[in-house]
Amino acid sequence: MKKARVVVLAIAITAALGAAWIASAIVSRAPEVQQVEKTVGATDVLVANKDIGLGDSVRADDFKWQQWPIEGVTPGLITKESQPDAPADLSGAVARAPFISGEPIKEQKLIKISEGGVMAAILPRGMRAISTPIREETAAGGFILPNDRVDVILSYNMKIGSKEQPVSEAVLRNVRVLAIGQALENTDGEKVVTGKTATLELTPRQAEVLSLAQSMGELSLSLRSLSDALPGDEPTAKIGEANQGSVKVLKYGVPSRTFGIN
Template identity: 35%
Template sequence: MSPVRLLIVLVAAISAIGLAVVLQRALGGKSAAPAAMAAPAPSPGKPMTQVLVAKRDLPIGTRLVAADVTWQAWPSDAINGAFITNGAAPPKPDGKVDAAKAAVAATADQMIGGDPAKVVEGAIVRDPILTGEPITPRKIVRGGEGGYLSVVLTPGKRAMAVQVTSDTAVGGFILPGDRVDVLMTHDVQASGSSDGAAAASRAVVAETVLQNIRVLALDQSTAAEKDAKSIVAATATLEVGPVEAEALARAKAAGAVSLALRAYTDLGGPSGMTSPVAANDTTVRINRGGTTTSVAVRP
């Protein structure tokens, strides 16, 4: 090998060694090859907890079975205390697990055993639950705690049935969940005089007994079938208070009862008894400042 070629080889070798030293220092004392293979581990995702959710839309009155629910991963930091979980206690913000919650979760795990059927089998839905919505005790009533009507009744209310026909129930367009007024129609005797001779005649009087009353069921149907627009029924079950129940019983005994459908927007309006108006009273409407008031005037 000539001296010139030998010199070129030595310069190349020294340059390679120098480049390796520079790279080693730049990479923190590690060789380039191992650093390229040991990629940083991905940061772990959010802690997740299995939450019991609805597998399909569950309307009021549904008696639950295991096929209606499923487990779904839920961010542990977003777990509500009312959710039904698989027993895993969600961590606190500092990453630690609260001992008390862990104990409760362990007890729940023993009760549930990871089987959704053991949680909800036989329970009745009291408020609608949408697909994917967590199951909470507030929205269901466990089996044996009451039948359908006693479950969906508002606390303090009563359920009473009235006979209806297509004529007295808006042609069948009243459906469970609607709001109605209850009207009573009956005959009264009107007395008058003509040339000193007493004459008796009959008059028909209609009066609103109850207003804005919730319809619980029609016959045994607690909900209209899908896409159904009407139900022709023989009885309508209404939700009333104790005083309204007495008024409804008197109305049923005194004459024919009809239902008048209320607008959906009346949901939050006054509900219950209406002010009684005597048969010989005249109703005068007074408009004052844009507000209309009805006043009964007796001659």
């Protein structure tokens, strides 16, 4: 082989090796990552430091300040800039609704003791709270819990001709249970709440009907299914009303009346 060809071949091999090395270096080089820091405006918002139950009396250490994006601060939230002493100012208030840990605090969901009792605080406008005695056997075996909805059934003796016959009437329908005894809510996964009284949320007219029913006979609470226990204005049965708009059913010879629209 001629000397010139050897030189050309050597140069070509060297160039190829050099190109391969350069290509390998480019492929194996880690890509450069550019870190862009974006500063987001934030402010301190008052949040629950732990879970707070309905009717709980709160203390200053039940709250904490937590950074919150300014864009997410909605009306009603308490900011450190506007109310720096809010934890101390709200200490002793009662929760009108439950809070979960980390949930922003709103003053509308808290009430000072001086402004009214706990029950008055959780009652909607225009509604009344009235209690009625219950026993386990007249309250679905103790399985009725606060916030359940029930029918109130009155059992009493009605004079029919010269005889008295036991009669049952649904005097109230689809009413909310506010409390059983002193329990305002179902806590710690309890499935049974026992007590000697049930406090019901009623309209003023319903409260009058319940008060009259208590003096006439024994009351029982009938638990409604969740599927038909939605809030709504349902008719209230009028005690002892004539049969207009009602259905009379004989069970084993005992008359029972369930009232419809009055």
